[in-house]
Amino acid sequence: MDIFQQKLEAYLENIEEDVKKRTDFIREYIESAHAKGAVVGISGGIDSAVSAALCIKALGKENVLGIWMPAYSSPVHEKDAKALVEAINLKLVTVDVGPAFDAITKEMEKIEKLNDLAKGNTKARLRMTTLYGIAGQLGYLVSDTCNYSEIYVGYMTKGGDGLADFNPVSSLTKHQIRILAEYIGIPKQIITKAPSADLWAGQTDEQEMGFTYEDLDRYLLTGKGKPEVIEEIERLHRNSEHKRLLMPGI
Numbered sequence: 001m002d003i004f005q006q007k008l009e010a011y012l013e014n015i016e017e018d019v020k021k022r023t024d025f026i027r028e029y030i031e032s033a034h035a036k037g038a039v040v041g042i043s044g045g046i047d048s049a050v051s052a053a054l055c056i057k058a059l060g061k062e063n064v065l066g067i068w069m070p071a072y073s074s075p076v077h078e079k080d081a082k083a084l085v086e087a088i089n090l091k092l093v094t095v096d097v098g099p100a101f102d103a104i105t106k107e108m109e110k111i112e113k114l115n116d117l118a119k120g121n122t123k124a125r126l127r128m129t130t131l132y133g134i135a136g137q138l139g140y141l142v143s144d145t146c147n148y149s150e151i152y153v154g155y156m157t158k159g160g161d162g163l164a165d166f167n168p169v170s171s172l173t174k175h176q177i178r179i180l181a182e183y184i185g186i187p188k189q190i191i192t193k194a195p196s197a198d199l200w201a202g203q204t205d206e207q208e209m210g211f212t213y214e215d216l217d218r219y220l221l222t223g224k225g226k227p228e229v230i231e232e233i234e235r236l237h238r239n240s241e242h243k244r245l246l247m248p249g250i
Protein backbone atom coordinates (compact mmCIF):
# COMPACT_ATOMS: atom_id res chain seq x y z
CA MET A 1 0.00 0.00 0.00
CA ASP A 2 1.45 3.40 -0.89
CA ILE A 3 1.92 6.13 1.69
CA PHE A 4 -1.14 8.11 0.54
CA GLN A 5 -3.37 5.05 1.04
CA GLN A 6 -1.70 4.43 4.42
CA LYS A 7 -2.58 7.97 5.54
CA LEU A 8 -6.21 7.45 4.50
CA GLU A 9 -6.31 4.06 6.28
CA ALA A 10 -4.94 5.73 9.40
CA TYR A 11 -7.73 8.31 9.21
CA LEU A 12 -10.34 5.56 8.95
CA GLU A 13 -8.85 3.72 11.93
CA ASN A 14 -9.32 6.79 14.15
CA ILE A 15 -12.59 7.99 12.69
CA GLU A 16 -14.70 7.58 15.81
CA GLU A 17 -12.31 9.79 17.73
CA ASP A 18 -12.30 12.27 14.85
CA VAL A 19 -16.09 12.55 14.84
CA LYS A 20 -16.06 13.11 18.61
CA LYS A 21 -13.42 15.84 18.25
CA ARG A 22 -15.47 17.62 15.58
CA THR A 23 -18.83 17.34 17.33
CA ASP A 24 -17.30 18.53 20.63
CA PHE A 25 -15.84 21.50 18.77
CA ILE A 26 -19.20 22.42 17.22
CA ARG A 27 -21.10 22.09 20.52
CA GLU A 28 -18.54 24.05 22.51
CA TYR A 29 -18.24 26.77 19.88
CA ILE A 30 -22.02 27.25 19.60
CA GLU A 31 -22.29 27.35 23.40
CA SER A 32 -19.43 29.83 23.77
CA ALA A 33 -21.15 32.11 21.24
CA HIS A 34 -24.44 31.77 23.19
CA ALA A 35 -26.03 30.71 19.91
CA LYS A 36 -29.06 28.44 19.59
CA GLY A 37 -28.01 26.37 16.60
CA ALA A 38 -26.46 26.38 13.13
CA VAL A 39 -27.50 26.99 9.53
CA VAL A 40 -25.82 25.18 6.64
CA GLY A 41 -26.17 25.83 2.92
CA ILE A 42 -27.12 22.46 1.41
CA SER A 43 -25.97 22.11 -2.20
CA GLY A 44 -26.51 18.41 -2.79
CA GLY A 45 -22.72 18.00 -2.60
CA ILE A 46 -20.62 16.05 -0.14
CA ASP A 47 -18.99 18.87 1.85
CA SER A 48 -22.27 20.43 2.93
CA ALA A 49 -23.78 16.98 3.59
CA VAL A 50 -20.95 16.03 5.95
CA SER A 51 -20.91 19.46 7.64
CA ALA A 52 -24.66 19.30 8.26
CA ALA A 53 -24.46 15.72 9.55
CA LEU A 54 -21.74 16.72 12.04
CA CYS A 55 -23.80 19.72 13.19
CA ILE A 56 -26.83 17.46 13.73
CA LYS A 57 -24.76 14.95 15.71
CA ALA A 58 -23.42 17.79 17.84
CA LEU A 59 -26.51 19.94 18.33
CA GLY A 60 -29.51 17.70 17.64
CA LYS A 61 -31.75 17.88 14.56
CA GLU A 62 -33.99 20.56 16.08
CA ASN A 63 -31.09 23.01 16.23
CA VAL A 64 -29.78 22.69 12.69
CA LEU A 65 -31.37 24.21 9.61
CA GLY A 66 -30.26 23.27 6.09
CA ILE A 67 -31.05 25.70 3.29
CA TRP A 68 -31.20 24.69 -0.38
CA MET A 69 -30.60 27.90 -2.36
CA PRO A 70 -30.97 27.33 -6.10
CA ALA A 71 -29.93 29.89 -8.68
CA TYR A 72 -30.57 28.04 -11.92
CA SER A 73 -28.99 25.00 -10.25
CA SER A 74 -28.91 21.61 -11.87
CA PRO A 75 -31.85 19.29 -10.93
CA VAL A 76 -29.54 16.44 -9.88
CA HIS A 77 -28.19 18.57 -7.04
CA GLU A 78 -31.71 19.42 -5.85
CA LYS A 79 -32.58 15.71 -5.78
CA ASP A 80 -29.42 14.95 -3.79
CA ALA A 81 -30.03 17.83 -1.36
CA LYS A 82 -33.51 16.44 -0.69
CA ALA A 83 -32.16 12.91 -0.20
CA LEU A 84 -30.39 14.17 2.92
CA VAL A 85 -33.64 14.93 4.73
CA GLU A 86 -34.21 11.26 5.54
CA ALA A 87 -30.61 10.08 5.47
CA ILE A 88 -29.35 12.41 8.20
CA ASN A 89 -32.63 13.69 9.68
CA LEU A 90 -32.12 17.15 8.24
CA LYS A 91 -34.59 20.00 8.52
CA LEU A 92 -34.38 21.52 5.03
CA VAL A 93 -35.97 24.67 3.61
CA THR A 94 -35.63 26.28 0.19
CA VAL A 95 -34.73 29.90 -0.49
CA ASP A 96 -34.62 30.56 -4.23
CA VAL A 97 -31.86 33.11 -4.83
CA GLY A 98 -32.51 33.07 -8.61
CA PRO A 99 -34.74 36.19 -8.64
CA ALA A 100 -32.26 38.19 -6.51
CA PHE A 101 -29.47 36.98 -8.81
CA ASP A 102 -31.37 38.15 -11.91
CA ALA A 103 -32.15 41.52 -10.39
CA ILE A 104 -28.65 42.29 -9.17
CA THR A 105 -27.04 41.00 -12.37
CA LYS A 106 -29.27 43.27 -14.47
CA GLU A 107 -28.19 46.28 -12.40
CA MET A 108 -24.49 45.35 -12.52
CA GLU A 109 -24.63 44.76 -16.26
CA LYS A 110 -25.55 48.41 -16.72
CA ILE A 111 -21.79 48.85 -16.16
CA GLU A 112 -20.51 45.91 -18.19
CA LYS A 113 -21.58 42.39 -19.23
CA LEU A 114 -20.49 39.91 -16.55
CA ASN A 115 -18.48 36.78 -17.31
CA ASP A 116 -19.36 33.34 -15.88
CA LEU A 117 -16.95 33.70 -12.97
CA ALA A 118 -18.29 37.10 -11.86
CA LYS A 119 -21.86 35.81 -12.12
CA GLY A 120 -21.03 32.55 -10.33
CA ASN A 121 -19.29 34.34 -7.47
CA THR A 122 -22.35 36.60 -7.15
CA LYS A 123 -24.51 33.48 -6.65
CA ALA A 124 -22.16 32.31 -3.89
CA ARG A 125 -22.34 35.73 -2.18
CA LEU A 126 -26.14 35.79 -2.37
CA ARG A 127 -26.11 32.42 -0.58
CA MET A 128 -23.86 33.89 2.11
CA THR A 129 -26.29 36.83 2.47
CA THR A 130 -29.20 34.42 2.85
CA LEU A 131 -27.43 32.24 5.44
CA TYR A 132 -26.54 35.30 7.55
CA GLY A 133 -30.07 36.69 7.22
CA ILE A 134 -31.64 33.50 8.55
CA ALA A 135 -28.92 32.87 11.15
CA GLY A 136 -29.35 36.40 12.53
CA GLN A 137 -33.09 35.94 12.72
CA LEU A 138 -32.88 32.58 14.54
CA GLY A 139 -29.90 33.31 16.78
CA TYR A 140 -27.87 30.64 14.97
CA LEU A 141 -24.31 30.65 13.60
CA VAL A 142 -23.40 29.96 9.97
CA SER A 143 -21.46 26.75 9.36
CA ASP A 144 -18.78 26.81 6.70
CA THR A 145 -18.31 23.71 4.53
CA CYS A 146 -14.96 24.33 2.81
CA ASN A 147 -12.56 21.40 3.19
CA TYR A 148 -8.77 21.60 3.67
CA SER A 149 -8.02 20.83 0.01
CA GLU A 150 -10.18 23.74 -1.21
CA ILE A 151 -8.93 26.12 1.44
CA TYR A 152 -5.28 25.31 0.62
CA VAL A 153 -5.66 26.39 -3.01
CA GLY A 154 -8.28 29.09 -2.36
CA TYR A 155 -10.96 27.27 -4.35
CA MET A 156 -13.87 29.20 -2.83
CA THR A 157 -15.58 32.54 -3.33
CA LYS A 158 -14.25 35.29 -1.10
CA GLY A 159 -17.18 36.60 0.94
CA GLY A 160 -19.29 33.72 -0.42
CA ASP A 161 -18.84 30.09 0.61
CA GLY A 162 -15.51 31.27 2.04
CA LEU A 163 -17.25 33.33 4.73
CA ALA A 164 -18.99 31.80 7.75
CA ASP A 165 -18.76 31.65 11.55
CA PHE A 166 -17.16 28.25 12.18
CA ASN A 167 -16.03 25.31 10.09
CA PRO A 168 -16.42 21.68 11.19
CA VAL A 169 -14.37 20.21 8.29
CA SER A 170 -11.56 22.71 7.67
CA SER A 171 -8.76 20.22 8.46
CA LEU A 172 -10.10 17.39 6.27
CA THR A 173 -8.92 16.76 2.72
CA LYS A 174 -11.52 15.80 0.10
CA HIS A 175 -10.53 12.12 0.38
CA GLN A 176 -10.95 12.18 4.17
CA ILE A 177 -14.35 13.85 3.71
CA ARG A 178 -15.36 10.93 1.47
CA ILE A 179 -14.31 8.41 4.13
CA LEU A 180 -16.20 10.34 6.79
CA ALA A 181 -19.26 10.64 4.52
CA GLU A 182 -19.42 6.89 4.13
CA TYR A 183 -18.98 6.37 7.88
CA ILE A 184 -21.87 8.70 8.78
CA GLY A 185 -24.27 7.38 6.15
CA ILE A 186 -24.35 10.06 3.46
CA PRO A 187 -26.16 8.66 0.37
CA LYS A 188 -23.80 6.95 -2.09
CA GLN A 189 -24.72 9.12 -5.08
CA ILE A 190 -23.57 12.24 -3.19
CA ILE A 191 -20.22 10.63 -2.34
CA THR A 192 -19.47 9.44 -5.87
CA LYS A 193 -20.71 12.50 -7.79
CA ALA A 194 -18.06 14.72 -9.40
CA PRO A 195 -17.40 17.71 -7.09
CA SER A 196 -18.89 20.88 -8.57
CA ALA A 197 -19.48 24.43 -7.42
CA ASP A 198 -22.40 24.47 -9.91
CA LEU A 199 -21.80 28.19 -10.49
CA TRP A 200 -22.33 27.65 -14.22
CA ALA A 201 -23.54 24.75 -16.36
CA GLY A 202 -21.07 21.88 -16.64
CA GLN A 203 -18.56 23.26 -14.12
CA THR A 204 -16.48 20.70 -12.21
CA ASP A 205 -13.81 21.42 -9.60
CA GLU A 206 -11.15 19.21 -11.16
CA GLN A 207 -11.61 20.62 -14.66
CA GLU A 208 -11.40 24.19 -13.39
CA MET A 209 -8.44 23.63 -11.05
CA GLY A 210 -6.55 21.75 -13.75
CA PHE A 211 -5.53 18.84 -11.50
CA THR A 212 -7.41 16.11 -9.66
CA TYR A 213 -8.29 15.86 -5.96
CA GLU A 214 -6.14 12.73 -6.01
CA ASP A 215 -3.15 14.87 -7.07
CA LEU A 216 -4.00 17.62 -4.59
CA ASP A 217 -4.67 15.36 -1.60
CA ARG A 218 -1.68 13.13 -2.30
CA TYR A 219 0.51 16.23 -2.19
CA LEU A 220 -1.20 17.60 0.94
CA LEU A 221 -0.95 14.31 2.86
CA THR A 222 2.43 13.04 1.62
CA GLY A 223 4.25 15.97 0.00
CA LYS A 224 4.59 13.88 -3.16
CA GLY A 225 3.50 14.52 -6.76
CA LYS A 226 4.59 15.57 -10.24
CA PRO A 227 6.77 18.70 -9.97
CA GLU A 228 4.59 20.70 -12.38
CA VAL A 229 1.43 19.85 -10.40
CA ILE A 230 3.07 20.76 -7.08
CA GLU A 231 4.22 24.02 -8.60
CA GLU A 232 0.68 24.85 -9.71
CA ILE A 233 -0.80 23.94 -6.30
CA GLU A 234 1.75 26.15 -4.56
CA ARG A 235 1.11 28.99 -7.01
CA LEU A 236 -2.62 28.87 -6.27
CA HIS A 237 -1.84 28.66 -2.55
CA ARG A 238 0.36 31.79 -2.66
CA ASN A 239 -2.12 33.73 -4.79
CA SER A 240 -5.05 32.93 -2.49
CA GLU A 241 -3.33 33.87 0.79
CA HIS A 242 -5.61 36.92 1.02
CA LYS A 243 -8.66 34.62 1.29
CA ARG A 244 -7.30 32.93 4.43
CA LEU A 245 -6.44 36.15 6.27
CA LEU A 246 -8.40 38.85 7.99
CA MET A 247 -8.37 41.87 5.69
CA PRO A 248 -5.14 43.84 5.84
CA GLY A 249 -5.45 47.33 7.24
CA ILE A 250 -3.38 50.14 8.63
Ligand SMILES: Nc1ncnc2c1ncn2[C@@H]1O[C@H](COP(=O)(O)OP(=O)(O)OC[C@H]2O[C@@H]([n+]3cccc(C(=O)O)c3)[C@H](O)[C@@H]2O)[C@@H](O)[C@H]1O
Nearest residue numbers: 121124150154155156157158161196197198199205208242
Ligand atom coordinates in the same frame (compact mmCIF):
# COMPACT_ATOMS: atom_id res chain seq x y z
N1 LIG B 1 -3.79 40.08 -3.07
C1 LIG B 1 -5.06 40.34 -2.75
N2 LIG B 1 -5.38 40.93 -1.59
C2 LIG B 1 -6.66 41.19 -1.27
N3 LIG B 1 -7.71 40.88 -2.06
C3 LIG B 1 -7.44 40.30 -3.24
C4 LIG B 1 -6.13 40.01 -3.65
N4 LIG B 1 -6.17 39.43 -4.87
C5 LIG B 1 -7.47 39.35 -5.23
N5 LIG B 1 -8.26 39.90 -4.26
C6 LIG B 1 -9.73 40.01 -4.25
O1 LIG B 1 -10.27 38.71 -4.38
C7 LIG B 1 -11.16 38.67 -5.51
C8 LIG B 1 -11.06 37.29 -6.15
O2 LIG B 1 -11.57 36.29 -5.28
P1 LIG B 1 -13.00 35.67 -5.57
O3 LIG B 1 -14.02 36.73 -5.68
O4 LIG B 1 -13.21 34.58 -4.58
O5 LIG B 1 -12.85 35.08 -7.05
P2 LIG B 1 -11.94 33.96 -7.71
O6 LIG B 1 -10.89 33.47 -6.77
O7 LIG B 1 -11.48 34.48 -9.00
O8 LIG B 1 -13.00 32.85 -8.00
C9 LIG B 1 -13.50 31.95 -7.03
C10 LIG B 1 -13.08 30.53 -7.37
O9 LIG B 1 -13.60 29.65 -6.40
C11 LIG B 1 -14.38 28.67 -7.04
N6 LIG B 1 -15.49 28.29 -6.16
C12 LIG B 1 -16.34 29.24 -5.73
C13 LIG B 1 -17.41 28.88 -4.92
C14 LIG B 1 -17.58 27.54 -4.59
C15 LIG B 1 -16.66 26.63 -5.06
C16 LIG B 1 -16.88 25.20 -4.79
O10 LIG B 1 -15.96 24.40 -4.72
O11 LIG B 1 -18.03 24.83 -4.68
C17 LIG B 1 -15.63 27.01 -5.85
C18 LIG B 1 -14.87 29.30 -8.32
O12 LIG B 1 -15.30 28.35 -9.25
C19 LIG B 1 -13.63 30.08 -8.72
O13 LIG B 1 -12.68 29.26 -9.32
C20 LIG B 1 -10.69 39.79 -6.42
O14 LIG B 1 -11.75 40.20 -7.26
C21 LIG B 1 -10.27 40.83 -5.43
O15 LIG B 1 -11.39 41.57 -4.97
Ligand SMILES: Nc1ncnc2c1ncn2[C@@H]1O[C@H](COP(=O)(O)OP(=O)(O)OP(=O)(O)O)[C@@H](O)[C@H]1O
Nearest residue numbers: 041042043045046047048068069145161195196197
Ligand atom coordinates in the same frame (compact mmCIF):
# COMPACT_ATOMS: atom_id res chain seq x y z
N1 LIG C 1 -27.53 25.44 -4.46
C1 LIG C 1 -27.01 25.61 -3.25
N2 LIG C 1 -27.82 25.68 -2.17
C2 LIG C 1 -27.32 25.84 -0.94
N3 LIG C 1 -26.01 25.97 -0.68
C3 LIG C 1 -25.16 25.91 -1.70
C4 LIG C 1 -25.60 25.72 -3.04
N4 LIG C 1 -24.51 25.70 -3.84
C5 LIG C 1 -23.44 25.86 -3.03
N5 LIG C 1 -23.83 25.98 -1.75
C6 LIG C 1 -22.96 26.16 -0.56
O1 LIG C 1 -21.64 26.44 -1.00
C7 LIG C 1 -20.76 25.42 -0.51
C8 LIG C 1 -19.59 25.26 -1.41
O2 LIG C 1 -19.88 24.40 -2.45
P1 LIG C 1 -18.96 23.12 -2.74
O3 LIG C 1 -19.33 22.68 -4.11
O4 LIG C 1 -17.54 23.40 -2.43
O5 LIG C 1 -19.42 22.03 -1.66
P2 LIG C 1 -20.41 20.82 -1.85
O6 LIG C 1 -21.35 21.10 -2.98
O7 LIG C 1 -21.03 20.62 -0.52
O8 LIG C 1 -19.46 19.61 -2.20
P3 LIG C 1 -18.98 19.05 -3.64
O9 LIG C 1 -19.50 19.88 -4.75
O10 LIG C 1 -17.50 19.12 -3.54
O11 LIG C 1 -19.51 17.66 -3.68
C9 LIG C 1 -21.66 24.22 -0.31
O12 LIG C 1 -21.09 23.27 0.56
C10 LIG C 1 -22.91 24.87 0.25
O13 LIG C 1 -22.78 25.17 1.62
Ligand SMILES: [Mg+2]
Nearest residue numbers: 043045196197
Ligand atom coordinates in the same frame (compact mmCIF):
# COMPACT_ATOMS: atom_id res chain seq x y z
MG1 LIG D 1 -20.84 21.47 -4.87
